[in-house]
Amino acid sequence: MPAKVIVEKCNGCGECIEQCPEESIKLVDELAVIDAETCTDCGICVDACAEEAIEME
Numbered sequence: 001m002p003a004k005v006i007v008e009k010c011n012g013c014g015e016c017i018e019q020c021p022e023e024s025i026k027l028v029d030e031l032a033v034i035d036a037e038t039c040t041d042c043g044i045c046v047d048a049c050a051e052e053a054i055e056m057e
Ligand code: SF4
Pocket: 005, 009, 010, 011, 012, 013, 014, 015, 016, 017, 031, 032, 048, 049, 050, 051, 052, 053, 054
């Protein structure tokens, strides 16, 4: 499963975007959106998010 953003927790800071090696994350309406097609499930964004707004199943 690709990483998933918990929209209630995301504050749009953009830190996950900076750290994603695949450039799979974009901000849309101030919320992080992950492209499941290019996400490699590396988990870096999960650790990068101070708001704990990204999870992987
Ligand atoms: S690092 Fe977390 S809070 Fe910041 S944009 Fe990414 S998901 Fe949202």
